[in-house]
Amino acid sequence: MPFHEKPWQTRCHSNAVRHFISLFVLMVLAICHVAPAQAADVDVDNIRLWAAPDHVRVVFDLSDEVDSSVFKLDDPRRLVVDLKDTQLAFDPDEVDPEDSAIDALRTGRRNGDDLRVVFDLNRKIEPHHFLLPPTDQYGYRLVVDLDYPGEGALDEPVDPIAAMIRDQEMDAERELRQAEAEGASPSAALAKRDSQAKPHPKRDIIVAVDPGHGGEDPGAIGPSGTYEKDVVLAIARKVKAHISATPGFKAFLTRDSDYYVGLRKRTLLAREQKADFFVSVHADAVKSRGPSGSSVYALSKNGATSESARWLAETENRSDLIGGVDGRLDLSDKDEVLRGVLLDLTMTATMNESLSTGGQVLDKLGRINRLHRSQVEQAGFVVLKSPDIPSLLVETGFISNPGEEKRLRSSAFQEKIADAIGDGIIAHFRRHPPPSSLLAWQRDQGRGEEPDEYRVQKGDTLSQVAARHDVTMLALKQANDLSGDILRVGQVLKIPHS
Numbered sequence: 061m062p063f064h065e066k067p068w069q070t071r072c073h074s075n076a077v078r079h080f081i082s083l084f085v086l087m088v089l090a091i092c093h094v095a096p097a098q099a100a101d102v103d104v105d106n107i108r109l110w111a112a113p114d115h116v117r118v119v120f121d122l123s124d125e126v127d128s129s130v131f132k133l134d135d136p137r138r139l140v141v142d143l144k145d146t147q148l149a150f151d152p153d154e155v156d157p158e159d160s161a162i163d164a165l166r167t168g169r170r171n172g173d174d175l176r177v178v179f180d181l182n183r184k185i186e187p188h189h190f191l192l193p194p195t196d197q198y199g200y201r202l203v204v205d206l207d208y209p210g211e212g213a214l215d216e217p218v219d220p221i222a223a224m225i226r227d228q229e230m231d232a233e234r235e236l237r238q239a240e241a242e243g244a245s246p247s248a249a250l251a252k253r254d255s256q257a258k259p260h261p262k263r264d265i266i267v268a269v270d271p272g273h274g275g276e277d278p279g280a281i282g283p284s285g286t287y288e289k290d291v292v293l294a295i296a297r298k299v300k301a302h303i304s305a306t307p308g309f310k311a312f313l314t315r316d317s318d319y320y321v322g323l324r325k326r327t328l329l330a331r332e333q334k335a336d337f338f339v340s341v342h343a344d345a346v347k348s349r350g351p352s353g354s355s356v357y358a359l360s361k362n363g364a365t366s367e368s369a370r371w372l373a374e375t376e377n378r379s380d381l382i383g384g385v386d387g388r389l390d391l392s393d394k395d396e397v398l399r400g401v402l403l404d405l406t407m408t409a410t411m412n413e414s415l416s417t418g419g420q421v422l423d424k425l426g427r428i429n430r431l432h433r434s435q436v437e438q439a440g441f442v443v444l445k446s447p448d449i450p451s452l453l454v455e456t457g458f459i460s461n462p463g464e465e466k467r468l469r470s471s472a473f474q475e476k477i478a479d480a481i482g483d484g485i486i487a488h489f490r491r492h493p494p495p496s497s498l499l500a501w502q503r504d505q506g507r508g509e510e511p512d513e514y515r516v517q518k519g520d521t522l523s524q525v526a527a528r529h530d531v532t533m534l535a536l537k538q539a540n541d542l543s544g545d546i547l548r549v550g551q552v553l554k555i556p557h558s
Contacts, residue, residue, distance in 0.1 A: 102126045103149035104175065105199075107165070109158055110275040110319040114211040116160035117319065118179070119276055120202040123149070128202055130189045137181035141189075141204060146175040161185050161206055184209055198276070213321070213329055214312060226266070226334035229496065229546065257520045257547040262498040264310040265489050267303050268330035270340040270443065271296035271313065275320030277379050280345030282465035289318065291468045292341045295456055298478030299341065306486055308498035323379060327446035336494060337417065337485055338451040340443050342376065343468055344432070345460040352464045353432030354425040354477070355455040358414040359445060360438030376453070377442045411438075413450040413492075421452060421484030428476045429457065454481055495542055495551060504552035516551040529555045 103123040110117040120143075127144040139162075152167050163180045170176040185206040192201045271293040273279035279288030296313055303311035312333060314326045321329070330338045344355065418436035425431065432455070444451040456477045457464040467473040493499035508515030514525060522545045526533045537545070539556040547553075 101145040101173075102143065102147075104143065104146060105149050107150075107152065107155050107177070108276065109155065109160060109162065111158045111160040112213065112315070112317070112319040112321075114213045115205050115207045116158075116162060117275065118162075118204040118206065120204070121198065122146075122200040122202060125191065125200055126202065128189065128191070130187055130204055132181075132185065132187055137184070139179040139181060139185065139187055139204075139206065141177045141179075141202075142170060143175045143177070143202075145173045147173075148175065152177075161208065181206075197278075201276075213314075213325075214333065226263070226336070226496075229494065255521060255546065257516045257518060257549050257551070260501050260548040260550050261496050262308075262501045263494075263496050264308055265337070265494060265497050265499065266333060266335045267309060267311040267485060268326075268333060268335040268338040268449075269296045269300045269303070269311050269313050270326050270330075270338065271315055272340055272342040272376070272443075273320070273379060274315050274318055277320050279379075280343060280459050282345075282459040282468075283349065283462045284465055286459060286465050286469055288343045288345070288459055291343050291459065291474070292456070293318070294471070295474045295478050295481075296341045298475055299339070299481050302479050302482035303485065306482070308493075308502070309486065309489075311482075323377070323442040324445075326443055327449070327451075330446060330449055335449055336489070338444070338446060338449050339421075339481060339485065340441075340451070340453045341481070342453060342455050343457055343459040344455040345458060347460070349461055351432060352458045352461045353430040354422075354457055355431070355433045355437060356418045356422045356425070357437045357439055357441065357444075357453040357455070358418050359411055359451060360440055377440075410447060410450045413488075414444075414452055416492075417450060417485060417488040418452050420487045421454060421481055424480035424484040424487075425454075425477070428480055432458070492541060495540075495546070496548055501548075501550065504550060507552040512555045512557075514553045514555055516547045516549055516553065518549050520547055522547055525553060531556055 101124065104120055105123060106121040108119045126146055129142040132139050148167060152165060155165060157163060161181050161183045163182050166178045168176050186209055187204060187206055189202065189204040192203060194200055273289040273292065277289065281287060300311040300313055303309045314329050315321050327338065415436050422431065422436055441453050444453055457468050459465050459468055490499060493503060507513055514529065522533055522536065526536045535556050536553065539554050
């Protein structure tokens with residue numbers, strides 16, 4: 061009699077088979093010891109790009125310190141960044157290459173736990189990278205700068221003829237300072253460069269306008285979330301426009317977009333562009349929301365003139381910790397002792413001019429805004445440490461004050477602040493124009509007829525004019541505030557009493 065399974069017997073048989081299979085799978089897993097995947101040690105929380113005229117900065121925001129390797133490849137051009145034991149913690153499609161050397165980026169795994177980021181490039185670059193420790197605003201950051209070989213940091217470099225003339229003036233000034241430092245006769249130093257009067261170039265006075273902060277350094281942040289870097293860029297653009305619209309002046313910006321420029325690089329740009337003056341634009345901030353008003357600062361070689369000036373200088377000087385760049389003035393061709401003497405002499409002269417101009421700017425600011433300080437303050441700002449260029453730092457207002465923050469965001473108020481800064485600088489140079497400038501030529505028109513005046517003729521030299529009027533070359537130079545020994549045809553000299 062054939063055997064037929066009952067329905068309940070069939071169900072029991074199926075359950076037994078399934079139970080046996082489950083036990084078998086567990087045994088295999090135990091034998092193979094399959095472990096869950098290990099998470100990477102470091103997260104990339106974001107990748108940020110800041111495009112500048114001469115480079116693009118790529119910042120990796122990291123959860124911890126990381127070992128990295130950065131190298132470039134050709135055909136096609138690429139930049140490769142390898143990060144050990146690292147994973148992405150954000151969507152890389154959110155990264156905007158902006159107007160930079162980077163077309164796109166790709167990511168992938170390497171050696172199991174490492175992250176590889178590949179940037180597709182559209183031009184030649186020279187990469188530099190460094191790791192920054194945490195600050196008050198950021199955690200660990202890997203900074204990769206892609207420099208553009210042969211490119212300048214400014215879109216409108218100084219006119220070569222104007223640069224040559226300014227170089228002549230600065231060389232003469234440095235030679236005179238060196239002669240004084242070495243104990244030589246200033247008149248003898250001038251005589252060495254004594255030359256015939258040159259045609260009057262009527263050159264523009266060049267002003268470097270420096271918007272503080274920028275890029276990954278937002279500066280102070282107002283109660284409503286206003287970034288200092290945005291406000292001061294808007295004001296600086298207006299300062300540049302106001303000064304450049306004035307005949308005899310040309311202004312340029314150390315940055316014209318949202319990227320960071322190192323503190324010493326800002327003064328280096330001013331020196332490269334042969335600036336006659338440097339003004340850095342900022343917006344003050346303190347923990348209290350009460351303080352308000354504008355302030356003007358010049359460099360101090362010694363102590364700060366107030367506790368607030370010292371605190372502000374320390375705060376602003378920390379910007380390079382956020383921006384992650386540094387540099388130093390190169391005086392390597394000078395003896396160490398002489399270097400110090402030259403810097404001291406030059407800074408004394410430029411600080412006096414800075415204070416004089418600062419008084420003019422402060423007066424103009426006081427007409428349109430409350431003054432936080434009624435005199436020009438002094439402190440050791442890194443951004444002002446250009447020994448051969450008079451410099452000021454202007455705190456336009458307190459972004460930490462809700463009312464002033466609102467005004468600083470107003471285009472109309474920005475315009476008033478910008479005009480006050482520009483007018484103060486212009487007023488100073490109208491009173492003390494460089495001899496080769498258009499302003500000096502305009503001042504001399506209609507002069508030269510008085511007994512104590514002399515209009516320079518073709519072929520004249522400084523020594524000849526001094527001898528003709530029985531005065532020393534040094535006295536003639538001092539009476540006319542000459543920065544060197546170069547005379548210009550048509551220039552009117554005041555003859556001091558012998």
